Amino acid sequence: MKTIIIAIMTTSIAFTACNSSNNKSAENNNAENNQTSTTTPSSNPTGEATPIKGIVSAYLNLKNALANDNSQAAANAANEFLEALNKIDKSSLTEGQKKVYADVADDAKEMAEHISKSADKIDHQREHFDMLSSDMYDLVKAFGTGQTLYRDFCPMYNDNKGVYWISETKEIKNPYLGKQMPTCGEVKEEIKQ
Numbered sequence: 001m002k003t004i005i006i007a008i009m010t011t012s013i014a015f016t017a018c019n020s021s022n023n024k025s026a027e028n029n030n031a032e033n034n035q036t037s038t039t040t041p042s043s044n045p046t047g048e049a050t051p052i053k054g055i056v057s058a059y060l061n062l063k064n065a066l067a068n069d070n071s072q073a074a075a076n077a078a079n080e081f082l083e084a085l086n087k088i089d090k091s092s093l094t095e096g097q098k099k100v101y102a103d104v105a106d107d108a109k110e111m112a113e114h115i116s117k118s119a120d121k122i123d124h125q126r127e128h129f130d131m132l133s134s135d136m137y138d139l140v141k142a143f144g145t146g147q148t149l150y151r152d153f154c155p156m157y158n159d160n161k162g163v164y165w166i167s168e169t170k171e172i173k174n175p176y177l178g179k180q181m182p183t184c185g186e187v188k189e190e191i192k193q
C-alpha cells in the first residue's frame with residue numbers, strides 16, 4: 001500500500017515538474033522573442049564626442065515635450081533641432097557619414113519644420129515625429145550617440161501599425177500617447193555609445 005501511495009505521489013510530482021518545465025520553456029520562448037538587441041555603431045568605436053550631439057539632445061528634448069503633452073515645448077525643441085542640424089560641420093564627416101547625412105538630413109529638416117510650426121497641433125506634431133524618429137535612428141547608427149540610447153516601440157499608435165522612437169532612458173515614456181498612456185511600449189534595442 002505504501003509503495004502504491006509513493007508511486008502515485010512520484011507520478012504527480014513528475015507531472016507537476018513536467019508542467020512547470022513546459023511553462024518555463026514557453027516563458028523562455030516569449031523572453032527570446034521580446035529580447036532586446038544591443039548594438040554599437042561601428043563608425044564611432046572610440047566613443048569620441050559625436051558630431052550629432054546637439055541633434056540628439058534637441059531630439060530628446062522634443063521627445064520629452066511630446067511625452068508631457070507640451071506642444072509649445074515640442075515646437076521650441078524642433079527649432080533647437082533645426083539649429084543643431086545647420087551647425088553640423090560636414091567637412092569633418094567620414095564618407096559613410098556623409099552618405100547617411102545626405103540621405104536623411106533634408107527629410108529630418110522638413111519634419112522638424114512642420115513640428116516647429118504646429119505648436120497648437122500636437123497630433124500633427126506626433127505624425128511628423130514618427131518620421132523624424134526613423135531619420136534619427138539612421139543618424140545615431142551612422143554617427144554614434146555619445147551616450148547609451150534605446151529604441152522603443154509602441155504597438156498601438158497609428159491604428160495599431162505601431163511606431164518607434166529613440167529614448168535616453170530605459171523606462172518607457174511614450175511620446176505618441178503622452179499622459180494618456182505613458183508606459184505603453186517596450187525597449188527593442190539598446191544602442192551603445
Ligand SMILES: [Cu+2]
Pocket residue numbers: 114115124128
Ligand atoms: Cu505637417
